[in-house]
Amino acid sequence: MIEIQTKIHDKFSIEFKVGFSGRDDAKMDYFDVNSWIFIPNGLYINKNTYSKDRFYTDMKSNIRLITPSFSLSQMVEGDDAPIKHVLDSLNDINEFEFQLKLFGSIFKSSIRDESAAIIHEKDESALSQRCAKYISDSQRVMQSYRAIYDKIDHNNESALAKFRFTDEFISHQMQIQTMKIVKVLQHLQGAQDTTKVLIDSLKKETDYKISKGYSHVIINDDANNRKLVNHHSKLKKYIESALFLNVSTTQDGQAVKQISFSLAAGLAMMVYLLVTTLFQKYLGNYPNLIFFILVIFYILKDRIKELTRWMFAYQLKDKYYDNKTIISIKNNHVGILKEGMDFISEDKVPDEVMKLRGRTRLEVENKLLDEKIILYRKRVEIDNKTLRNQYNYEFKGINDIIRYHVNYLTKKADNPETLIDCLDENDNVQTIKAERVYTLHIVLQFKWEDQIEYKDFHVNVTRNGITSIN
Numbered sequence: 001m002i003e004i005q006t007k008i009h010d011k012f013s014i015e016f017k018v019g020f021s022g023r024d025d026a027k028m029d030y031f032d033v034n035s036w037i038f039i040p041n042g043l044y045i046n047k048n049t050y051s052k053d054r055f056y057t058d059m060k061s062n063i064r065l066i067t068p069s070f071s072l073s074q075m076v077e078g079d080d081a082p083i084k085h086v087l088d089s090l091n092d093i094n095e096f097e098f099q100l101k102l103f104g105s106i107f108k109s110s111i112r113d114e115s116a117a118i119i120h121e122k123d124e125s126a127l128s129q130r131c132a133k134y135i136s137d138s139q140r141v142m143q144s145y146r147a148i149y150d151k152i153d154h155n156n157e158s159a160l161a162k163f164r165f166t167d168e169f170i171s172h173q174m175q176i177q178t179m180k181i182v183k184v185l186q187h188l189q190g191a192q193d194t195t196k197v198l199i200d201s202l203k204k205e206t207d208y209k210i211s212k213g214y215s216h217v218i219i220n221d222d223a224n225n226r227k228l229v230n231h232h233s234k235l236k237k238y239i240e241s242a243l244f245l246n247v248s249t250t251q252d253g254q255a256v257k258q259i260s261f262s263l264a265a266g267l268a269m270m271v272y273l274l275v276t277t278l279f280q281k282y283l284g285n286y287p288n289l290i291f292f293i294l295v296i297f298y299i300l301k302d303r304i305k306e307l308t309r310w311m312f313a314y315q316l317k318d319k320y321y322d323n324k325t326i327i328s329i330k331n332n333h334v335g336i337l338k339e340g341m342d343f344i345s346e347d348k349v350p351d352e353v354m355k356l357r358g359r360t361r362l363e364v365e366n367k368l369l370d371e372k373i374i375l376y377r378k379r380v381e382i383d384n385k386t387l388r389n390q391y392n393y394e395f396k397g398i399n400d401i402i403r404y405h406v407n408y409l410t411k412k413a414d415n416p417e418t419l420i421d422c423l424d425e426n427d428n429v430q431t432i433k434a435e436r437v438y439t440l441h442i443v444l445q446f447k448w449e450d451q452i453e454y455k456d457f458h459v460n461v462t463r464n465g466i467t468s469i470n
Helices: 052-058 082-088 093-119 124-151 157-185 192-212 222-243 254-282 287-316 351-357 363-369 384-388
Strands: 002-010 013-021 028-039 059-065 246-251 323-329 332-344 372-383 397-405 417-423 429-435 438-448 451-462 465-469
Touching: 002 438, 002 451, 002 465, 013 028, 013 465, 028 351, 052 059, 052 332, 059 222, 059 332, 082 093, 082 124, 093 124, 093 157, 093 222, 124 157, 124 192, 157 192, 157 222, 332 384, 332 397, 351 438, 351 451, 372 384, 372 397
Parallel strands: none
Antiparallel strands: 002 013, 013 397, 028 372, 028 438, 059 397, 246 323, 323 332, 332 372, 417 429, 438 451, 451 465
């Protein structure tokens, strides 16, 4: 199956987190994601101003394993608990580091999910119970993890440093999620006692971080907090690196394309030689005329070659993609990802996509909007058997985290604000500000097995960046 989460990552980029989960009983799974991006005419984006290379520079993709799913309590319970895998790896520094990173990633996912469930809990009596369990379970996980410190060889400074990195990471994640819950509970009547318990846990964790020399927030200390943000950004990348896969990208169908281009060159040469032979045979008494005609056909030969190459390329366009990425774990191939991008005309867009775009194919509307349409195709193949036999966790699939940067698209946008004159309630002329917004309409089509699903998004942008996505 395919799952997608969308958010504004920063001022100029949208993030699509697409999860590809394979079937338990299938050796291979195949997924297709087609994206139609409708770009307003006012942004002056077209195939001449927005090349494939520019598009792939803007469309960044990170491929990683889907984090194994554990509740907080499951992290320290049972033979397959993440804490047990950390303990079992103590004698192998490389495996120990990998298990520490994975433990941190799983903890981040688990505590985030539990925090979200509490925030969306409608039953106030159940809310206090869930908060109590949240505090108990999170403290138990962190205490179980910190108990490992005494089991590490203290002469091994590398192992101790890696342990501390993960310890600081899970401490920071606990505070982030607990703070989110407190922000919600502070506005609820009757939740004061629960809020106080959560705040006490936050204070205790801050005291722990100070005692260990970990970075922590200090109010009115800009230099400290600037360093904290930078440090935790690096720490996050370090911990989550365990989930990222090895990738190797090449142009797709390169061998077939080169063969087709060689055939085009051969066909052009064959036409030229055939014409040369015929004219020499029938116009042998007119050498000057033959010379003139052969020069013309020699010039046309290159045009014939380019035309034939274009015809081959056009025929191959739907069968091959621009790029082909081999996905690997420990030098074992676990999947292939292919992607292709083209500007297309409106008559090539499926009716279902046009309905989601929200307009008809009326000629007058087409002239008014004159949107440019990009089709971005992606094909994903996953070898489920190889993927799930790599580690002592059963990974169910991969996440493709895509960030589409729109700053190039908005370079030629008009001023983000304009002034409008109008009459107020006293019939006096008043000048007000109005935001000038451009809307990118994005329609996604997901295909796997015999399933087809659509999702659409509206991304509102100005020259100053993204304002909203819905």
